[in-house]
Amino acid sequence: MTKYVLNIIREETSNNGLSKPKSDINQTLTSMNYKLIDIPLLIGKKQKLVGSLLSVRKVVAQLKREDTLVIQYPTYMGALFDIKLLNVLHTKHIESVALIHDIDALRFQQPFGKGLHYEIFLLNKVNLIISPNSKMTTFLKKNGLKSKCRELKVFDYLTKVDVSNKNIFYSRNVYFTGNLNKSKFIFRLRNSENVHYQLYGPLDQHQNKVAAMYNGSLSSDSLLSAVDNGFGLIWDGDSEQISNLNNSSFGNYLLYNNPYKLSFYLAAGIPVIIWAKAAEAEFVLSNHLGYTINSIDDINNLISTITPNSYQELIQNVHRIQLKLIHGDYTRNVFDH
Known part of the structure; x- marks a missing residue:
């Protein structure tokens, strides 16, 4: 019995976090x-x-009965490839494991026939689901998922940068990193005496609106080295409020997903500020890695209450999780289970 992972090769994207989680x-x-x-x-x-049927044949030709194939979901190979591959794996008694990165029906309006019902239909063809967290698992089960599930808890963040020996110091900087083009709320941010926002990532338009905060786009390794103080913000969507409605939006997607920003900030060694209703808020609070907020407007008052001493306590907790993330421990644990 041999274990395999499907590696779908795509062109390298810019510094927006799309390819690193899967690699x-x-x-x-x-x-x-x-x-x-x-x-x-x-x-x-x-x-x-x-090309779908040919691609499926190429994959299956390398597998034999009772092998295991890990599929990082979604594949973005199209419905024909996904359905054919999963059907053939089942017929040939090959164990299929789907590690969920995203459920696109929860963050984008989908064309007819490609919504949540279709994604559940697809995932029910898989033997084992690696779900991001318990909130996502509960949601999928509630909507008809029958497959066996385990939870990853948080995405690991591998790096060759020596982050574990960084000297992290207290400051009132609040970092927000990633693809800024889909985070329109950044244009509502305002620096104050208590808070100074630091934005990093691709931003195609209106850089002038955040000129006092914007620091350009860096590679993940360069950014890991640069961020050595303050807090990391986990927020998304268009505004300083996230409506807790189950409609498709980047903001509401935090109800269910494991944002890769969380992994980056913890790998960098800094505590985080996250939406209180986000799925990963529980992970942050239970491990004492930062604070939760209901609105961006809460940050100003929150930062003013944090002392250098309480910040250092958070740093020690973050360091403990950081060592796990950079060595791939969460991935290892869920597959060793």
């Missing part, structure tokens, strides 16, 4: 003796229609 999973699993099966990403309707 980190691949790297950790290969260190656990999983073998990579490489196939190129199919792009566009024509390529997906013409």
Whole structure:
């Protein structure tokens, strides 16, 4: 019995966190003796229609009965590839494991037939689901998921940067990193005596509106080295409030997902500030890694109450989790289970 992980090769994206989570999973699993099966990403309707069956055959040709194949979901290979692959794996008695990065129906309006019902239908063809967290698992089960589930808890963050020996110091900086183009709330941020926002990441338009806060876009390793103080903000959407409605939006997606920003801030060694209703708020509070807020407007008062001494206590807790993240421990634990 051999264990494999499907490696869908795509062009490297800019510094927006799209490819690193999946490559980190691949790297950790290969260190656990999983073998990579490489196939190129199919792009566009024509390529997906013409290339799906051939791609499935290439994958399955490398597998035999009772092998295991880990699929990082979603594959973005198209419905024809996904359904055919999962059906063939089942027929050939090959164990399928889907590690969920995203449920797109929860963050984007989907075309007819491609919503949550379709995603559940697909995931029910899988033997084992690695769900991001218990909130996501509960939601999927409530909506018809039958497959066996385990929870990752938080995404690991592998790096060659020596982050564990960084000297983290107290400041009133609040960092927000990632793809700034989808986080319109940044244009409502205001620096004050208590808070100075630091924005990093791709930003295509209106940089002038956040000029006092914007520091450009860096590689993940450069950013890990640069961030050595203050707090990391986990927020999303258009405004300083996140409506707790179950409609598709970037902000509401925090109700269910494991934001990779959380992993980055903890790997950098700084405590976090997260929306109180976010799925990962429980992880933050139970491990004493930072604070929760209901609105961006809460940050000003919150920062004014935090002393250098209480900040140092948080740093010690963050350091404990940091060592796990940078060594891939959460991925190892869920697959060693």
